Amino acid sequence: MTTEPVVLAPPAPSRGTARTPVVQRTRDRNHRGAVRWVVLAAAVVVAVAMMVPFAIMLLNAFKAPGEYSAEGPLSLPSSLYTDGLVAFWQRVDYPEKLLNSTLIAGSVAVLATLVSLLNAYALGIGRIRGRMWVVALFLLANMLPQEALVYPLYFLAKETGLYNTQLSVIIIFTVIQSAFGTYLLASVLSTFPPSVLEAAALDGASSWQVLWRVVFPIARPTLSVLLIFFFIWTWNEFFIPLVMLIDNSTQTIPVALASLQGDRLMDVPTINAGALVSLLPAVVFFLVFQRTLTRGITAGAVK
Template identity: 75%
Template sequence: MSVIVTPTTTPGASNAADPAGGSPTPGAVSAAPAVRSRFTRGPGRWVVLVLVTVTALAVIAPFLLMLLNAFKSPSDYSTNGPLSLPTEFYTEGLTTYWNQVDYPQKLLNSIVISGTVAVAATVISLLNAFALGIGRVKGRVWIVGLFLLANMLPQEALVYPLYFFAKQVGLYNTQLSVIIIFTVIQSAFGTYLLSSVLTTFPRSVLEAARLDGASRWQVLWRVIFPITRPTLSVLVIFFFIWTWNEFFIPLVMLISNSTQTVPVALATLQGDRLMDAPTTNAGALISLIPCVIFFLIFQRTLTRGVMAGAEK
């Protein structure tokens, strides 16, 4: 007669994973979901949720206030204040701003200046970074430091020399002067960013391209450019938005009504002792819409660029 002995098991001990490749213990399998469950259902989750909600409301509040007062009459604004709901749907502020500042012309000026600066600054940044990061120019560390220092200089310190030189060369009150200035300013940041990226570029890829007979120009446009395209797309988006929102230098350099940008046109609505708040809010709302549309169109491109940089 044979006796069959059934081994007794204790949870979490005898069912441990075999070093030779056995299955994991039930206790080990259930430990991770338990930890994850405590994290997702614990008080920390609600604290993070409350903080994110408060931050989102703080960011959205100015835009809601602007939208609220854009369709409010001046008498309603002065009587009930900026936090009250409009008593009527007032659209005269929108038409006043549109006609008074010639908004279509200002919009075209901003698109031309911002788009040209975004493309030109990105191309110059790529060329500079290729020379500094791939070409290994002597003293490149000092050169990159100078680019970083130039990017940190305040515009108030640059405006007088820029004004003087623009007067001397006949570019004052022209869009070309603003395009040149912001192309140099934005490319300083782009050069600093891209040069640090290209410094870590794999040398084996470059050597393989040279062995195949590729010139420096072919290495740049057939090897470097396709790989850095996500980063370049992010720079184009940032440069466009940054240039669109610039105010001080365009205010000084562009004095003619036919050359001014949208932010400068918005500032003309306010006088020394008088401000039409509903018209100003309506103008700010119209001025914000193109930038928001641009961001929404290229949002996926921006996300891909950021994620590609994170994965690298």
């Protein structure tokens, strides 16, 4: 007599057990959603706090001096006062200062990015001897305050005949900005895939061809970010241009804006109108290249 084996079916999952993973996923989703809303609210609060000084500047740029003295900086203007804007435009020769600032900031941005790429290519991919010491030297140079550099720079500019010329400011800030760019790009290029370089070497590519045909296209997003940052940083520089540029025809916008403030008298509406007009080119430049900046940061994050 043969007995058939008895197959026991697994117990059916209870209703509570089947529902537990769904409830857990729902709780995780709700928790992540709450955290996102908290982060978004905090970002909005920080953005509003950062925009408050710009809003006050905008209010006082179109407010009459008498109204500013009587009602203070936080009151709304009763009428649109544009004499401060006209006075700033005429007193500092704004088109000339705009051309000077654009020339200096644009030249520094391009040259500093190029120098940073060449230095980082030698340090990150060339693997020169003493690479870490050289990178540390660039980092140290980037940490030095401008007040410690201004007298040697002033002396060298005097000796070389470059004092009171825009070329002196371009050279100085090209070196200063490229110190940071070299430190950043050297760390990025040090992680460059060796297989790509080996393939290019097997194809007979020289060092310059590897740089411009292999490394440059891949590092272009990072270079675009550096270019934007270098332009904005140089545009806002004040101390070294104040020391190096003494003629009215060579000065930049920040230096011309500071010249409106006297020792005992300050025309607040004119200064606010000048600050507003001086800020607009940098804001326009940032908005034009905003997508480039976003793509560069995203590409670096993906890598």
